[in-house]
Amino acid sequence: MDMALEVAVAAIKIFIVVNVVQLVVAYMIYVERKVIAHAQLRLGPMRVGWHGLLQPIADGLKLFFKEDIIPDKADRVVFVLAPVMVLVPALVVYAVLPFSATFYITQINIGLFFVLAISSLGVFGVVMAGWASNSKYSLLGALRSAAQMLSYEIFLGFSVIGPLMLAGSLNLQEIVHAQRDVWFVFYQPLAFIVFFVAALAETNRVPFDLPEAETELVAGFHTEYSGMKFAFFFLAEYASMMVISTIGIVLFFGGWEGPDFIPLPGFVWYCLKLGAFMFVFIWLRATLPRYRYDQLMRVGWKFMFPLVMLNIFLTGFLKYLFL
Amino acid sequence: MVGVANTSRIEQQSTLHGTEELVINMGPQHPSTHGVLRVILKLDGETVNDLDCDIGYLHRGTEKIGENITYTMFIPYTDRLDYIAAPSNNLAWVTAVEKFFDWEIPMRAQYIRSMVGELSRIASHLLWLATHALDIGAMTVFLWCFREREMVLDLFETAFGGRLTVNAFRLGGLHEDVPDKFLQLTQEFIDIFPSRIDDYETLLTNNRIWLQRTRDVGIISAEDAMDLGLTGPIIRGSGVRWDLRRAKPYAAYPYLDFVVPVGENGDIYDRYLVRIEELRQSTRIIQQCLDQLPGGPVTCKTPRTIKPPEGEIYHSIENPKGEFGFYIVSDGTTTPYRVRIRPPSFINLGGLKKLCIGQLVADVVAIIGSIDIVLGECDR
Amino acid sequence: MPDEVEENSEQTNDAPDADEPAEAVKTPPGEDLKEVVESAFPGAVLEQSAYQDDEDEATFVVGLDSIVDVSTHLRDHGDTLFKLLTDLTAVHYPEAENPFEVLYQLYSIEHNRRLRLKVRIKEGQAMPTVSSVWSSADWMEREIYDLFGIEFEGHPDLRRILLPDNWGSHPMRKDYPLEGRGERIYTKPKRKEIGD
Numbered sequence: 083m084d085m086a087l088e089v090a091v092a093a094i095k096i097f098i099v100v101n102v103v104q105l106v107v108a109y110m111i112y113v114e115r116k117v118i119a120h121a122q123l124r125l126g127p128m129r130v131g132w133h134g135l136l137q138p139i140a141d142g143l144k145l146f147f148k149e150d151i152i153p154d155k156a157d158r159v160v161f162v163l164a165p166v167m168v169l170v171p172a173l174v175v176y177a178v179l180p181f182s183a184t185f186y187i188t189q190i191n192i193g194l195f196f197v198l199a200i201s202s203l204g205v206f207g208v209v210m211a212g213w214a215s216n217s218k219y220s221l222l223g224a225l226r227s228a229a230q231m232l233s234y235e236i237f238l239g240f241s242v243i244g245p246l247m248l249a250g251s252l253n254l255q256e257i258v259h260a261q262r263d264v265w266f267v268f269y270q271p272l273a274f275i276v277f278f279v280a281a282l283a284e285t286n287r288v289p290f291d292l293p294e295a296e297t298e299l300v301a302g303f304h305t306e307y308s309g310m311k312f313a314f315f316f317l318a319e320y321a322s323m324m325v326i327s328t329i330g331i332v333l334f335f336g337g338w339e340g341p342d343f344i345p346l347p348g349f350v351w352y353c354l355k356l357g358a359f360m361f362v363f364i365w366l367r368a369t370l371p372r373y374r375y376d377q378l379m380r381v382g383w384k385f386m387f388p389l390v391m392l393n394i395f396l397t398g399f400l401k402y403l404f405l
Numbered sequence: 406m407v408g409v410a411n412t413s414r415i416e417q418q419s420t421l422h423g424t425e426e427l428v429i430n431m432g433p434q435h436p437s438t439h440g441v442l443r444v445i446l447k448l449d450g451e452t453v454n455d456l457d458c459d460i461g462y463l464h465r466g467t468e469k470i471g472e473n474i475t476y477t478m479f480i481p482y483t484d485r486l487d488y489i490a491a492p493s494n495n496l497a498w499v500t501a502v503e504k505f506f507d508w509e510i511p512m513r514a515q516y517i518r519s520m521v522g523e524l525s526r527i528a529s530h531l532l533w534l535a536t537h538a539l540d541i542g543a544m545t546v547f548l549w550c551f552r553e554r555e556m557v558l559d560l561f562e563t564a565f566g567g568r569l570t571v572n573a574f575r576l577g578g579l580h581e582d583v584p585d586k587f588l589q590l591t592q593e594f595i596d597i598f599p600s601r602i603d604d605y606e607t608l609l610t611n612n613r614i615w616l617q618r619t620r621d622v623g624i625i626s627a628e629d630a631m632d633l634g635l636t637g638p639i640i641r642g643s644g645v646r647w648d649l650r651r652a653k654p655y656a657a658y659p660y661l662d663f664v665v666p667v668g669e670n671g672d673i674y675d676r677y678l679v680r681i682e683e684l685r686q687s688t689r690i691i692q693q694c695l696d697q698l699p700g701g702p703v704t705c706k707t708p709r710t711i712k713p714p715e716g717e718i719y720h721s722i723e724n725p726k727g728e729f730g731f732y733i734v735s736d737g738t739t740t741p742y743r744v745r746i747r748p749p750s751f752i753n754l755g756g757l758k759k760l761c762i763g764q765l766v767a768d769v770v771a772i773i774g775s776i777d778i779v780l781g782e783c784d785r
Numbered sequence: 786m787p788d789e790v791e792e793n794s795e796q797t798n799d800a801p802d803a804d805e806p807a808e809a810v811k812t813p814p815g816e817d818l819k820e821v822v823e824s825a826f827p828g829a830v831l832e833q834s835a836y837q838d839d840e841d842e843a844t845f846v847v848g849l850d851s852i853v854d855v856s857t858h859l860r861d862h863g864d865t866l867f868k869l870l871t872d873l874t875a876v877h878y879p880e881a882e883n884p885f886e887v888l889y890q891l892y893s894i895e896h897n898r899r900l901r902l903k904v905r906i907k908e909g910q911a912m913p914t915v916s917s918v919w920s921s922a923d924w925m926e927r928e929i930y931d932l933f934g935i936e937f938e939g940h941p942d943l944r945r946i947l948l949p950d951n952w953g954s955h956p957m958r959k960d961y962p963l964e965g966r967g968e969r970i971y972t973k974p975k976r977k978e979i980g981d
Contacts, residue, residue, distance in 0.1 A: 122545050123548055123552055218429050218430075219429070222429070292767075369543075370543065370612070371541040371543040371618060374768070375451055376451075461945075461946060466956060469961075504839075631869050632921065633920050633921050634871065634919065634920075636869075645894060647894045652897050653897070716837070717844075719872070719890055719901065721871070728871060730872060730890075732890065734876055742876070747871060747890070751928075755924035759920070
């Protein structure tokens with residue numbers, strides 16, 4: 083009986099989270115379009131609803147009803163499987179994300195590890211998509227993407243070690259609790275910088291959007307996709323942006339906790355922080371050009387990697403001395 | 406499908422290096438080949454080993470058309486060559502045909518020609534900057550540049566009625582005097598334009614990523630540039646201080662003061678800086694034109710039918726993209742015997758191979774952008 | 786050369802109605818250039834002309850055999866330094882004995898001078914390529930080959946450039962009709978990668 087209840091509650095929570103995430107993602111795209119539009123002296127979507135507020139829904143419908151094209155020469159099974167392989171890991175990760183003190187799907191003591199492990203599976207989908215499309219542009223995009231995601235996975239993994247050492251736990255809730263007094267971003271600025279850059283690269287955002295560099299590779303690994311399959315890639319990209327932002331918030335900005343003198347519910351704090359993160363992502367996109375592939379790798383291995391190693395060493399050393 | 410693995414073939418080759426060249430076809434429907442340019446790249450990984458341009462998709466036989474219509478009728482056809490800077494082409498044609506005659510072109514017309522020529526240079530360079538930055542991923546500059554380009558096109562509309570293909574000049578001067586509103590709007594435009602150039606530079610000039618993408622990429626030495634016949638901002642980016650507005654002045658340029666900017670290394674960044682500086686110099690030239698603009702008629706007395714004496718002339722001007730010239734053979738009738746267009750884009754594009762080999766795919770896009778081609782004039 | 790330009794920029798004349806600098810050319814234009822050429826290759830310049838004695842329009846007619854040598858000499862000689870091949874084109878005179886005129890429009894940045902070389906050839910006669918002298922000749926010779934059907938011997942990669950590879954005729958020839966489609970011997974393209 084308890085078991086059944088637990089499953090039912092979990093199912094409801096999953097249902098809510100998955101749907102809310104999809105809606106939020108749709109509106110994130112809307113916000114991105116609006117913010118970039120205003121940075122570029124445009125208005126952005128204005129027609130569908132008040133200031134284009136219904137645009138995401140219209141876009142969703144459009145994508146839903148679009149013809150689903152599978153290229154002749156494509157490897158059909160892999161081609162169909164690839165978008166799923168990208169989207170599912172991006173959504174599964176939400177299982178352990180703490181949205182507030184009380185609202186989360188589950189809590190496991192290797193939460194952070196779980197997030198890193200599952201989210202890195204997304205790269206398989208990308209490579210599969212590039213391969214299965216049987217197009218040179220897609221293949222180049224997928225290769226770039228794989229190399230980029232794998233390398234930056236490493237820096238991302240190392241950059242979270244600092245906060246972990248301070249918190250002494252992999253459980254996301256406990257990491258948040260450990261920041262009750264001071265956010266880790268003040269103890270771990272280096273780790274945060276590396277984390278943020280790696281997060282940009284990991285989610286293929288400007289200035290690291292090489293895999294889908296429109297002007298070079300047309301659209302990279304998803305060139306050949308259309309309709310809902312294309313939408314899956316889109317959803318996955320934004321969903322992983324949210325995941326990575328949430329991890330950033332949890333590790334460095336105290337999760338759902340806010341300063342005590344502003345009494346706001348935890349979930350609101352979370353949303354505010356998420357919004358701020360997202361805004362920076364979008365802001366960068368409106369401002370910066372794109373790195374070149376070899377430069378991206380150089381930034382990673384020659385700059386980020388030593389930096390993050392130094393950070394781990396310093397953290398350990400200082401922790402040994404003072405704590 | 407060369408790129409996607411054919412297992413048996415790879416196995417065969419694996420005794421050597423296990424790799425083969427990837428032939429990739431860029432264009433003619435590719436977002437950053439600036440029109441209908443098709444580039445066939447042979448890649449080793451992401452490095453360009455060989456390159457071949459396939460052009461001619463926009464070939465309309467303009468030279469042949471020119472042989473069969475009168476000198477006046479050809480003016481609108483020149484609009485369609487470098488359609489980004491149409492008045493410059495008009496200027497090249499009318500000054501070339503006027504070389505046959507000893508007409509006294511009124512100074513007011515000459516000044517307006519220079520002014521409109523510089524406006525078209527601004528329009529062309531803005532489009533170049535917009536698309537070049539977009540190619541490298543800086544999206545915002547694109548729309549910022551189009552805001553100002555729009556203003557320039559509005560100016561053309563005020564003066565000549567057309568926006569893109571303006572058909573601005575006539576043999577012997579202008580069709581009519583420009584309205585006062587044009588002068589006033591031009592003044593307003595150049596008052597705000599320098600600050601807008603500063604805006605673009607804020608986003609790009611000292612941007613680390615921009616520097617990394619453009620410095621030491623696509624380098625061409627001055628000697629090589631001359632050998633390849635490159636002209637315009639490209640050869641100036643390589644450090645050759647040569648500008649036809651100076652070397653062989655036409656229109657009102659003998660009376661105008663401006664600096665010919667040059668680069669040092671001849672890389673993409675230098676070409677960028679040269680063009681940005683040319684935008685500023687163009688603003689200066691327009692200001693001088695407005696200040697010195699004399700009154701009087703805008704057209705000289707020309708015969709009803711234009712019949713140049715028998716002979717042949719070559720005349721070229723400094724178009725935004727390089728030396729734009731016309732070689733005209735006249736047989737003494739109303740139609741030219743031969744019209745040859747010296748297209749800067751065509752010849753500059755010929756240097757693409759030299760610039761690109763050994764670079765990365767991403768650089769090819771940047772280099773094409775930095776050459777600044779217009780296929781309408783390249784293919785004619 | 787840059788210094789010279791700098792000087793110009795300072796002495797620009799602000800008065801719009803100033804007189805054009807009077808030209809006082811007494812010797813025929815391009816005489817000095819002719820001397821340079823003749824000193825190395827006597828008799829290479831077959832004809833010399835200039836439209837209205839304009840210095841910029843100086844034109845030499847050169848023989849088919851000597852064009853490469855003359856070009857190289859003009860490019861390298863210190864008094865000429867025609868390093869820029871501005872334009873390379875052809876004109877078709879169907880009535881003439883030598884119906885094709887190939888023109889080399891040269892420019893010297895150092896001396897700010899222009900010179901036009903002409904070679905007159907017969908129908909079907911092949912030109913020597915100057916792409917070894919100026920790389921820019923590569924594409925322009927291809928264009929002439931494409932539009933006039935003049936072959937260039939020794940050209941590294943003589944293919945059509947503007948028209949499709951299988952276009953049957955050469956449209957810039959004067960006998961190419963302006964209307965109709967009968968003149969085009971057009972075969973269905975074979976699928977072939979140009980990169981191959």
